Amino acid sequence: MTEINLEQKEVLKAVFFILLAFISMFLVLVLFFYFSRKKIVQIEVEKKNIEIDNQKKILQNTIETQEEERKRIAQDLHDDISSKLNIVSLNTHLLRTPNLKDEELHDITQNIIELTKKALDNSRRIAHDLLPPVLEKFGLHAGIEELVFECNSSKSVAVEYLNSAKKESLESLSAGTQLHIFRILQELINNSLKHGKAKKITISLENFSNQIKLLYHDDGLGFNSNDTNVKSGIGMSNIASRVTIINGLSDIFTKPNEGFQFQLIFAYE
Ligand SMILES: Nc1ncnc2c1ncn2[C@@H]1O[C@H](COP(=O)(O)OP(=O)(O)O)[C@@H](O)[C@H]1O
Ligand SMILES: [Mg+2]
Known part of the structure; x- marks a missing residue:
């Protein structure tokens, strides 16, 4: 028991x-x-x-x-x-x-x-x-062509522009997006001339999966991209704001005396 x-x-x-x-x-x-x-x-x-x-x-x-x-x-x-x-x-x-x-x-x-x-x-x-009239009437490609033509006629720099993006992809961009990209390019060119003292600039547009890729390159003085003071200029932060507004992704590659490169990828409709 x-x-x-x-x-x-x-x-x-x-x-x-x-x-x-x-x-x-x-x-x-x-x-x-x-x-x-x-x-x-x-x-x-x-x-x-x-x-x-x-x-x-x-x-x-x-x-x-x-x-x-x-x-x-x-x-x-x-x-x-x-x-x-x-x-x-x-x-x-x-x-x-x-x-x-x-x-x-x-x-x-x-x-x-x-x-x-x-x-x-x-x-x-x-x-x-x-508001450049050509941009409104004929779109981004014609707008860039005119911008490039104006720069080249100044003879202080040689700008090359290549566009292999499908016509429909560029035409489907809203007027706002086209203007943002145009303004980004204007600022990039200004910087290349003013700060980089560049002699050659190349701009290209191409399709990249379902998106558009903009590549910009100058052969100028470049700068140290780790220097936070440099990136916080009004021009560069305006570019960053425009990239955010169009839901794009951008990257900068630059080193002192090795030119300046900018890449932007953004979607079209
Ligand atoms: N393409 C370039 N080549 C050399 N330096 C550049 C270039 N783009 C920008 N920079 C540097 O980045 C800084 C910030 O540019 P930005 O924001 O456009 O301001 P700002 O043009 O008003 O000085 C410039 O002062 C310059 O030092
Ligand atoms: Mg600037």
């Missing part, structure tokens, strides 16, 4: 310890899942915060660019149009002077004709800078 009781007790003890082991394992598992879930949530919150910070930076860059552009347009209007129209106005008033000699009349009208022509040319140039 006592032997059976002892055996039962042993069994009960064993069951108790097994249950205890299960409960502890269960608790450990619950705690493990709880903390790993917490960690995952924490990582996700950090990711979201980084995303929000990036969005804020993009917004700030966009506003800064807009302000810069407004300042430049205001200056252009003031220097190249208002000042000329002011002189036209003065000259027109002069026409009212009594007893003007033929020669004086000729000089004044000649002045008015020349100044109005200059003001017209300048207003056309300002409008062209704001």
Whole structure:
């Protein structure tokens, strides 16, 4: 009898310890899942915060660019149009002077004709800078061709442009995307001339799986790409903002005295 009781007790003890082991394992598992879930949530919150910070930076860059552009347009209007129209106005008033000699009349009208022509040319140039008409009428490829032609006619640099991307792929890009890519190229060219003192630039567009790849290369001075000060210039951060806006992926390869290369991959419809 006592032997059976002892055996039962042993069994009960064993069951108790097994249950205890299960409960502890269960608790450990619950705690493990709880903390790993917490960690995952924490990582996700950090990711979201980084995303929000990036969005804020993009917004700030966009506003800064807009302000810069407004300042430049205001200056252009003031220097190249208002000042000329002011002189036209003065000259027109002069026409009212009594007893003007033929020669004086000729000089004044000649002045008015020349100044109005200059003001017209300048207003056309300002409008062209704001939105290149060729881009709107004939699309990105024609826009780049015109940009390249303008650079090459300056004779200070040789720009080569190769386009093997399918026509439909370029035509399916929205007007906004085309303008972003065009502005990126304008900034890259400006930088190659201003900072890189480049003599040769190559630009290419090609299809890359279901996307378009833009390659840009100059043979200029390049820079140390690890230098954070260099990359944080307004021009380069504008490029980064435009790349984010079009959902593209970009990369820069450059070293001092080894030229500058930029690659951008973006999707089309
Ligand atoms: N193609 C290039 N060749 C050499 N240096 C460059 C080139 N592009 C950019 N840089 C460097 O990157 C810096 C930042 O360029 P950016 O953001 O366009 O500012 P900014 O042109 O107003 O100085 C430049 O000051 C220059 O040092
Ligand atoms: Mg720049």
